[in-house]
Amino acid sequence: MIRSLFFSSTFVRTTFTSFTPRFTPIPVLRCPGIGVGNSASFCSKSFSVSAKSTFFMEQAPTADEVQQVELLDATEDNHGGVIVEMDKPMDCEIFAPILRASIAHWKKQGKKGVWIKLPIELAHLVEAIVKERFWYHHAEPKYLMLVYWIPEGAHTLPVNATHRVGIGAFVLNDKKEEKSGMFRGTGVWKFPTGVVDEGEDICKAAEREVREETGIDTEFVEVLAFRQTHQAFFGKSDLFFVCMLKPLTSEISKQELEIEDAQWMKLEDYTAQPLIQKHEVLKYINNICVTKIEKQYSGFSPVLTSTAFSSKRNFLYLNEYDLNRR
Numbered sequence: 001m002i003r004s005l006f007f008s009s010t011f012v013r014t015t016f017t018s019f020t021p022r023f024t025p026i027p028v029l030r031c032p033g034i035g036v037g038n039s040a041s042f043c044s045k046s047f048s049v050s051a052k053s054t055f056f057m058e059q060a061p062t063a064d065e066v067q068q069v070e071l072l073d074a075t076e077d078n079h080g081g082v083i084v085e086m087d088k089p090m091d092c093e094i095f096a097p098i099l100r101a102s103i104a105h106w107k108k109q110g111k112k113g114v115w116i117k118l119p120i121e122l123a124h125l126v127e128a129i130v131k132e133r134f135w136y137h138h139a140e141p142k143y144l145m146l147v148y149w150i151p152e153g154a155h156t157l158p159v160n161a162t163h164r165v166g167i168g169a170f171v172l173n174d175k176k177e178e179k180s181g182m183f184r185g186t187g188v189w190k191f192p193t194g195v196v197d198e199g200e201d202i203c204k205a206a207e208r209e210v211r212e213e214t215g216i217d218t219e220f221v222e223v224l225a226f227r228q229t230h231q232a233f234f235g236k237s238d239l240f241f242v243c244m245l246k247p248l249t250s251e252i253s254k255q256e257l258e259i260e261d262a263q264w265m266k267l268e269d270y271t272a273q274p275l276i277q278k279h280e281v282l283k284y285i286n287n288i289c290v291t292k293i294e295k296q297y298s299g300f301s302p303v304l305t306s307t308a309f310s311s312k313r314n315f316l317y318l319n320e321y322d323l324n325r326r
Contacts (some may be wrong), residue, residue: 081113206243215253218245222299
């Protein structure tokens with residue numbers, strides 16, 4: 001985690017009788033592997049000019065005159081910056097000068113962004129980092145990411161994630177009954193909804209939410225529509241995907257924590273609820289579902305695809321019906 005730089009403050013001084021000499025230290029000498037780990041280490045040569053003469057005097061620092069300055073270990077990112085992953089215990093008083101020296105070192109190297117990933121165990125270092133003009137980028141359960149922009153002017157660093165992704169699952173059986181759950185304490189019947197987990201596909205999230213809320217296993221069919229809203233959750237935007245699924249089982253086992261009741265409900269009974277008729281977006285969603293049942297609407301089905309940039313396969317959601325009619 002720590003690297004080292006070495007500096008010398010040694011100068012050759014001469015005696016003058018008329019006026020004060022001028023000293024110009026010039027760091028020019030690279031010293032081989034005397035740092036910590038595989039880091040580079042530097043020494044400085046110092047030159048002085050005599051007021052009575054025209055020659056330069058040079059003297060290399062002795063071992064006792066070398067001052068060690070430690071640096072944070074960092075890896076380069078793909079955009080001209082560095083990433084520091086803190087993983088060792090450190091006192092705040094020791095950390096602060098190391099951080100300042102590291103920033104100065106990265107600035108000389110022409111680096112741009114500096115990312116510090118700080119585990120929750122080292123939260124006591126936050127104040128020292130913020131005092132060096134770092135700001136919060138994002139936080140996860142076990143770490144905080146802070147960032148700093150070295151060049152003058154506006155930064156070009158990517159912002160934190162801007163959207164939360166949710167799903168609503170429209171499950172229709174052969175009897176044209178929709179699977180509905182009742183919000184606890186509201187008396188309102190709604191189709192299963194939830195938030196997509198990190199690293200989870202939309203289609204898999206829809207199947208999981210139905211299983212968690214009702215105990216019913218399903219197979220994803222397609223995305224019928226999606227809605228985007230802003231300032232929805234701690235100032236973030238929200239993407240909500242309305243999904244259609246078909247049931248593989250029928251026996252209900254409702255979730256006790258959030259769901260007051262769960263049942264198969266005729267679509268016309270679900271549609272007749274005052275809440276559905278009152279709210280425009282719910283009415284639109286219901287009309288889409290009805291039109292889908294009448295086979296006059298095509299949504300977007302997941303198709304596994306790969307790209308030239310990664311061997312990992314991902315889902316592309318597309319209108320297979322119209323695509324296959326060509």
